[in-house]
Amino acid sequence: MNFFISDALAADSASQADPITSLLPLVFIFIVFYFLLIRPQSKKAKEHKQMVGALAKGDEVVTNGGLLGKLTKVGDSFVDVELTEGVTVKLQRNAIANVMPKGTIKGL
Helix, strand or coil: CCCCCCHHHHHHHHHCCCHHHHHHHHHHHHHHHHHHHHHHHHHHHHHHHHHHHCCCCCCEEEECCCCEEEEEEECCCEEEEEEECCEEEEEEHHHEEEEECCCCCCCC
């Protein structure tokens, strides 16, 4: 079955493979993944951690579930969010997705 490539020619081309050039595509793929996936994700996580750390009573927030409310009590691990007058839920601090500008909620 050696119709197309002679044994000597095939053995010669296999021995010339440089290990650095064979690793180059893997390094390139890692660099692309770092700049497109890893770096933006870690930057977003850092910004979220800073936002959660700066929560204060009276802030208007959106939860991960999409609820819009005003913070009435802020603790170390949990916050109380008033959704409407008389309706308050207790959430973990990390469940806050966004802090909205003041005045977003008109009825509270």
